[in-house]
Amino acid sequence: MRTDVVFAGGGMVGLSLAIALARAGIQVVVVDRETPESVQSLAYDGRASAIALGSKRVLEGAGIWSEMADHASPIWDIRVADGHPLRGVSPLFLHYDHADVGEDPFGWIIENRVTRQALHKVAARTDGLTLLAPASVARIDRDADQALAVLDDGREISAALAIAADGKFSKRREEAGIGVSGWNYDQVSMVATVRHERDHDGVAVELFLPGGPFAMLPMTERRCNIVWSEQKDRAERFMAMNDADFLKELTLRFGDWLGDIELSGPRFAYPLSLQQAERYTDRRFALIGDAAHSIHPIAGQGLNMGLRDVAGFAEVLVDATRLGLDIGAPSVLRDYERRRRFDNVLLAAVTDGLLRLFSNDVPPVRAVRDLGLATVNRLPPVKHFLMRHAMGVVGDLPRLVRGEAL
Incomplete structure (x- = not known):
């Protein structure tokens, strides 16, 4: 096969970029080892993601958002506070109200399963996009003229550019000799969905508990997605509990602000780490999404980082195509890395830094951080900037993030 861009991996970030490029007239082939049916099932991934306003615009520009909108729960308010399972919640807190910065919500909470369903539905009807799944890339051979993806079954796909979108344990990144820096956290993220008596009114809550952050993210149908980060040994004990005992521990931290709660669906556990690739590009090769970077979910920004990669890289490649440039040329790939690396590293x-500040119960540190939250809460200019940053609309924005066409 011959194409313009070949992708190794078809997750949420990779498939989003592939769709954006194909809609702009760039031919793409996506190779993914998972079947479309398996990645869209509830058992595959129990997480939900926060889609910031800027990321929603990216998905709109790629024609994906319309397939997700009915399942998206808007975030109208964000409340951040220190907490303790026994002492309760600190009276000092930080509150973001969307009305302080406009009419748009800060973002939306959407199940990853729903996002994947939307992506595969749009991909199936997008001209210029070929999805090979299940299929695996055995290796990518690259020279000055092309990238050649050799599949496990012997098929070959030649392209001007190969993109690794195969996650934080990327084999294609390792094959290209690109190292990573970072570390594993002594934390596991436990994820579950609960139903509750009262409506959440679009309020997202993050409590900083001694073992790690505990987020309650508003979903549709009177549900919240729980992202509970805890020390590894304690997380293992919690995950080994039966549903009734786990729910008791969960309720102790969740509180009664939404009435009685019950588990809705299976529980999941994910080890946490920080990782940054030493570079994002090589000869006719680039990294995107978790293959390039992964972070702690403390601020719910992982997928948003990946979607900003999509917006920045799509703009670079589409502009190069319109100018008649080689999209795999070093100058084009350097432009992509220049646009994205600083934002991702920062x-x-x-x-x-937030994780290290808040994941402890040292009294003097706790007092300082509580005072810091309360102080920011009383400084409108600072708070407004942080709110707009949470919405993903601060800085030198790509066209898609600004709501403009590619």
């Missing part, structure tokens, strides 16, 4: 540093 956000990784911020989330790591």
Whole structure:
């Protein structure tokens, strides 16, 4: 096969970029080892993701959002506070109200399963996009003229550019000799969905507990997605509990602000780490999404980082195509890395700093951070900037993030 771009991996970020490029007239082939049916099932991934306003615009520009909108729950308010399972919630807190910065919500909470369903539905009807799944890339041979993806079954796909979108344990990144820096956290993220008596009114809550952050994210149908980060040994004990005992521990932290709660669906556990690729590009080769970077979910920015990669890279490749340039040329790939690396490294540093500040129960540190939250809450200019940053609409924005066409 001959194409313009070949993707190794077809997850949420990779398939989003593939759709955006194909809609702009760039031929793409996506090779993914999972079947479309398996990645769209409830058993595959129990997580939900926060889609910031800027990321929603990216998905709109790629023609994907319309397939997700009915299942998206808007975030109208964000409340952040220190907490303790026994002492309760600190009276000092930080509150973001969307009305302070406009009419749009901060973002939306959407199940990853729903996002994948939308992506595969749109991909199936997008001209210029070929999805090979299940199929696996055995290796990618690259020279000055082309990238050649050799599949496990012997098929070959030649392209001007190969993109690795195969996750944080990327084999294609390793094959290209690109190292990573970072570390594993002594935390596991436990994920579950609960139903509750009262409506959440679009309020997202993040409590900073001694073992790690505990997020309650508003979903449709009177549900919340729980992202509970806890020390590994304790997380293993919690995950080994039966549903009734696990729900008791969950309720102790969730509180009664939404009335009685019950588990809705299976539980999942994910080890946490911070990782940054030493570079994002090589000869006729680039990394995107988790293959390039992964962060702690403390601020719910992982998928948003990947979608900003999509917006930045799509703009670079589409502009190069319109100018008649070689989309695999070093100058084109350097432009992509220049646009995305600083933003990704900065956000990784911020989330790591927040985690280290809040994942402890040292009294003097707790007092300082509580005072810091309360102080920011009383400084409108600072708070407004942080709110717009949470919406993903701060900085030098690609066209898709601005709501403009590619």
